[in-house]
Every structure is written in structure tokens, then in C-alpha cells.
Amino acid sequence: MPTPSSGSASPCDQEPHRHRQLAESFGADPDRYDRTRPRYPEAMVGRIAAASPGPDLLDVGCGTGIAARQFHAAGCRVLGVDVDARMAGWARRSGIEAEVAAFETWDPAGRTFDAVIAGQTWHWVDPVAGASKAAQVLRPGGRLAVFWNAGQPPPGLAAAFSAVYRRVLPDAPLFHRTMTGPDGHSTVLARAADGIRQTGAFGDPQRWRFHRQQSYTRDEWLDQVPTFGGHSRFPPATLARLLAGLGAAVDAAGGAFTVRYTAVVITAARAGTRPGE
Numbered sequence: 001m002p003t004p005s006s007g008s009a010s011p012c013d014q015e016p017h018r019h020r021q022l023a024e025s026f027g028a029d030p031d032r033y034d035r036t037r038p039r040y041p042e043a044m045v046g047r048i049a050a051a052s053p054g055p056d057l058l059d060v061g062c063g064t065g066i067a068a069r070q071f072h073a074a075g076c077r078v079l080g081v082d083v084d085a086r087m088a089g090w091a092r093r094s095g096i097e098a099e100v101a102a103f104e105t106w107d108p109a110g111r112t113f114d115a116v117i118a119g120q121t122w123h124w125v126d127p128v129a130g131a132s133k134a135a136q137v138l139r140p141g142g143r144l145a146v147f148w149n150a151g152q153p154p155p156g157l158a159a160a161f162s163a164v165y166r167r168v169l170p171d172a173p174l175f176h177r178t179m180t181g182p183d184g185h186s187t188v189l190a191r192a193a194d195g196i197r198q199t200g201a202f203g204d205p206q207r208w209r210f211h212r213q214q215s216y217t218r219d220e221w222l223d224q225v226p227t228f229g230g231h232s233r234f235p236p237a238t239l240a241r242l243l244a245g246l247g248a249a250v251d252a253a254g255g256a257f258t259v260r261y262t263a264v265v266i267t268a269a270r271a272g273t274r275p276g277e
Helices: 031-037 043-051 066-073 085-093 127-137 156-166 182-199 220-225 236-252
Strands: 055-059 076-080 095-099 113-119 138-152 207-216 256-269
Touching: 031 085, 031 220, 043 066, 043 113, 043 138, 043 207, 055 066, 055 127, 066 076, 066 113, 076 085, 085 095, 113 127, 113 220, 127 138, 127 182, 138 182, 156 236, 182 256, 207 220, 220 236
Parallel strands: 055 076, 055 113, 076 095, 113 138
Antiparallel strands: 138 256, 207 256
């Protein structure tokens, strides 16, 4: 799925948090988003929960509650915050308490947490302001963990997908590098780690990786594509051409394929005192 990454001069690549209108485009179809988006490896969820000093967790950019429900199942008490009221509303209906706000300006009302997480969303948050806000709401020793699902289909199919994007969206280079795997997340990972360091409130950031695979039929894949970043803003005719091209590529590959997902994590523990204490 297209994610801001290295190798492009696009301003959205360089500072995606300044393009908040894209972050607010995912709520166009929250039911489809929740139904089709991949989950996170249980090993990742367990390790983050175990590395946190307690069960109280804040999920930044909680969306429909995909990660929140996984952490809840692992024994955490979860509060979500999301900039999109449609996504937060869906999370509430799925049993997750969620508030509507941009994280940088969200009012914690004196609440503190043992962990702050962000799944597939931290590139939409100002990396320094977001890490500073996380430090403010984390208890001493609390953990900030931001992560992305980096998907990689078979090489030949990845190339075919990219060719479809180039043909249908020739003037949108951001979308040409579709599903490049963990290496394609190098810029957002580096930006997240640098933002954490600049606060002076955390220990040195660590990088963790967790792997899983998921198989898709043609129809299952095409059901997910409209949830990718920015896709809900395409004109209907453009999206139809894109889906037709991607479907033909899957048909040519045998009608089904397997994606190798790597959950890439940037994480750090908050120092024993808050800044200024």
C-alpha cells in the first residue's frame, strides 16, 4: 500500500503531517477499512505490552480500533484518539473508548498512561510535537511505540502493480512505489526516531521487526485497495480504472497471492522525570 517513503521529491513524502487532509480521508468508508486492513503480529502486541510498566494505553490515530482491540485482548485498558470523527465513531461501536482530536492539540485532562502507541498513523503526526505530547502523558518508564505494517507482494506482482499506478496516475509519483516492504519505510522510521531524540525525554529509540504472511484472492485485494492513503479522493472513474488494472495483474499471477508483512516499530521508554521536573 502506498506510504510516504524515501526516493521522491513529493512534499507529502517529506512532511506528511502537514497534509492533514489526507489523514482525514480514511474515514470515507470505515466499515471497509476495518474489514480489510491487515492486523498486527501478536508477537509485536505482546512485546509492546510486556515492555510497558502497566496496562493503561493511549492509541494515537486509533482509526476503527484495529490495533486497540488487539491490545485490549492482550490485557490493556485502551483509550483511542483520532482526528476523524467517523473513524472514532466506528471504534466506539466496536467497544473502544475514543475521542476526536489531532493528537498534538488533544487535551489529556490530567490523564497519564503506561504506553502510547500509533499504528500506521505516526507519519500524520508532527514527529517532534507528537513525541513531546507523548512524553507529557506517559508515566515515568512509560513506552512510546509507533509502528507500520510494511507489505511486500511477490516481486513480479509488485512490479505489475507499480506499472498500473504509473499508467492510471502518471502525475502522482507518490503512488508509483506501491508496497515496497520495510525498506520503503526508511524515511518515516528515521523521522520518528529523530523526533523522539529531539524531545530529550526518552531513552535511545529502538527498532523492532515482526513478520507475518497473509494470502489474498483477487476480490479480497481489490476490496482493500480503496482504503489506501489518498485513494478515497480519486475520481470514481480513476479508481475504477485502477481497480481494473490491479485486478488484471492479479489474474495474470494466478488469481491469488501472498503478501509478506513486516511490522516495523520505533520505540523508546520515557525517562524517569518529565521535561522540566
